[in-house]
Amino acid sequence: MSAARSFSTGARHYRRTRPVPTGPPPRSNRRTWIAVLGIGAAILASVTALSVGSFVLSTFGSVPPQSSAGGIPNAPPGVFFVEASAVIVNATSTPAAGQCAASNLGTPTSPTLLTNGVTTGLCMSHQVGGFAAADTMYTLEISWTSAAANATMFKLQVSIDVTPSANDLSLTSYVNTSATISTSESAVYALDMTESGDTSVTGFSTLVTQL
Secondary structure: OOOEEEEEEOOEEEEEEOOOOOOOOOHHHHHHHHHHHHHHHHHHHHHHHHOOOEEEEEEOOOOOOOEEOOOOOOOOOOEEEEEEEEEEOOOOOOOOOOOOOOOOOOOOOOOEEOOOOOEEEEEOOOOOOOOOOOOEEEEEEEEEEOOOOOOOEEEEEEEEEEEOHHHOEEEEEEEEOOOOOOOEEEEEEEEEHHHHOOOEEEEEEEEEEEO
16 A cells, blocks of 8 residues: 555545654554564463463374474473484384383373483384394484473373374373483384384374372
8 A cells, every 4th residue: 555645525636645654553553563472472381371280292294203392391301302313223213123012101100210321212013023123113312301300100102193193192191200310311112113114294282290
């Protein structure tokens, strides 16, 4: 829209020029923005209050998708999402070839114990003989640092969407941090995609709750 407009009165024509504003917006606009920001802050405060002690992670892509982050808002203290990636199973991978012959996701009465300075492999899928070398597995890694609660149970709810969608999975796991976390300890959740017949990962979500 032009900054100038014309109007007619009788046979004469007048042109009124509207100067381009250079100062701050009118007070009414500022009040509107202040109100909007106030509402946004209130909503964020409500979300934070509802999600204390938990956080959600997600990414999308095809094999091998990669994602990393140093930390997630509203995470329990000292808990971090490290990465999600596709890995070839081998003798030194986590889990390694031959591991995951049985599920080790833990239960509320018998959580999987984490170890300071160690990365523990957790089996989202398992098979007789464990994961085979050269299989492709999809892993999600979560780390607990020295700022995390010692000797404390955490509940992890993990969902992974794959192709074909009939193989989508959703599971709940329980882990317990060690008595003293002097450095850090990690849990790597692994799905053997080759054994499961999955061709890609289309998304995942992980909810971590300190109990």
